[in-house]
Amino acid sequence: MESAAGPSQAPLSSVPARLSLARRLSPLVLALSGACLQPGADPQVPAPVEAPEVGEAVLPAERKGQELVACGQLFHVGVPVVLWYDQGGYDAYSTALHFDAPASGRAVEDGELRYQPGRRVDGRPGEYQVTPGSKDLEALQGAVDLFVVHYDACGCSRQCFKILHDRRCLSVQFMLDVDGTVYQTLDLRERAWHAAKANTRSVGVEIANFGARRVGDEAGLAALEELHPEDEQGRFVEFPAWMEPLDIRTPGFRARPRHPERIEGPMQGGTYAQYDFTAEQYASLARLNAALCRVLPRIEPDAPRDASGRVLDRVLDDATYESFSGVVGHHHVSAAKQDPGPAFDWEGHLASVRALLGAP
Numbered sequence: 085m086e087s088a089a090g091p092s093q094a095p096l097s098s099v100p101a102r103l104s105l106a107r108r109l110s111p112l113v114l115a116l117s118g119a120c121l122q123p124g125a126d127p128q129v130p131a132p133v134e135a136p137e138v139g140e141a142v143l144p145a146e147r148k149g150q151e152l153v154a155c156g157q158l159f160h161v162g163v164p165v166v167l168w169y170d171q172g173g174y175d176a177y178s179t180a181l182h183f184d185a186p187a188s189g190r191a192v193e194d195g196e197l198r199y200q201p202g203r204r205v206d207g208r209p210g211e212y213q214v215t216p217g218s219k220d221l222e223a224l225q226g227a228v229d230l231f232v233v234h235y236d237a238c239g240c241s242r243q244c245f246k247i248l249h250d251r252r253c254l255s256v257q258f259m260l261d262v263d264g265t266v267y268q269t270l271d272l273r274e275r276a277w278h279a280a281k282a283n284t285r286s287v288g289v290e291i292a293n294f295g296a297r298r299v300g301d302e303a304g305l306a307a308l309e310e311l312h313p314e315d316e317q318g319r320f321v322e323f324p325a326w327m328e329p330l331d332i333r334t335p336g337f338r339a340r341p342r343h344p345e346r347i348e349g350p351m352q353g354g355t356y357a358q359y360d361f362t363a364e365q366y367a368s369l370a371r372l373n374a375a376l377c378r379v380l381p382r383i384e385p386d387a388p389r390d391a392s393g394r395v396l397d398r399v400l401d402d403a404t405y406e407s408f409s410g411v412v413g414h415h416h417v418s419a420a421k422q423d424p425g426p427a428f429d430w431e432g433h434l435a436s437v438r439a440l441l442g443a444p
């Protein structure tokens with residue numbers, strides 16, 4: 085039902101002219117591959133192509149399951165991306181409950197939208213920067229200049245979608261599971277509901293992680309410890325039995341914080357403790373972020389910094405918020421938020437993104 089609103093019916097027919105077919109079929113490549121032909125090989129067989137770069141447009145026929153969708157077009161990310169219309173995907177276009185109704189507690193009614201189609205100009209009803217269903221990538225590139233990083237406080241993407249979609253009537257364009265699998269739930273042209281005032285100008289990602297607790301909150305810290313016991317290889321995430329099934333796509337995956345110890349750090353003037361994200365998440369997030377910087381080039385590969393150059397651990401003042409373009413934490417947007425938390429390795433992440441972009 086929801087696919088009429090999304091591009092799953094006729095999504096990917098419009099392909100940008102800047103596809104680098106010329107590069108991939110260059111005489112040099114053909115000559116090189118020709119030299120490697122085995123005896124008897126059919127010279128008509130197309131030469132092996134170079135892997136596309138992050139953020140490069142690819143044809144629907146070339147989809148490898150490692151692409152994101154923006155304005156109905158596919159762009160290479162280079163790590164597994166499960167789209168909302170794929171089997172096992174999470175569809176934020178759907179106005180029905182994704183899971184069975186809960187035995188208790190509130191569930192959102194069927195029929196409610198979890199996002200706003202297109203990108204409306206704030207405060208001007210009926211006026212759009214990106215019209216619903218638009219294939220105008222340039223318009224989207226003009227509208228979006230922030231990538232908002234969250235932790236989901238749920239631990240895994242399946243549980244995150246259950247809370248967002250079925251319980252809170254919210255949405256986010258991407259979820260990143262503990263094994264590094266990226267889920268895209270909406271075309272990037274849609275205004276997802278994840279970061280209040282930043283929704284119109286941003287795309288967001290919810291990274292699976294049980295989140296931070298205030299130092300001094302002994303019950304909260306004890307619960308965090310219980311979720312991260314130790315075995316002979318160090319800390320790992322022990323999901324509560326009631327969360328099963330987790331539907332983590334890598335069979336038998338055991339999630340381990342990349343940093344072995346609990347990390348404490350300042351956030352919004354308090355001190356918080358958190359276990360790190362997994363190495364698989366950092367690797368995928370860097371590629372996703374780099375692809376977004378290419379597809380939506382107003383997103384700079386940097387985060388807001390204080391006078392000494394440190395990434396800010398507080399909400400941005402209004403003037404900084406208005407003028408900044410790049411990667412932000414939810415905590416930069418809202419004083420009530422701590423995510424992605426003190427464990428998030430901003431400098432390592434941004435360095436990886438810049439390396440993928442070939443930027444200094």
Ligand SMILES: [Zn+2]
Pocket residue numbers: 233234235414421423
């Ligand atoms: Zn958040």
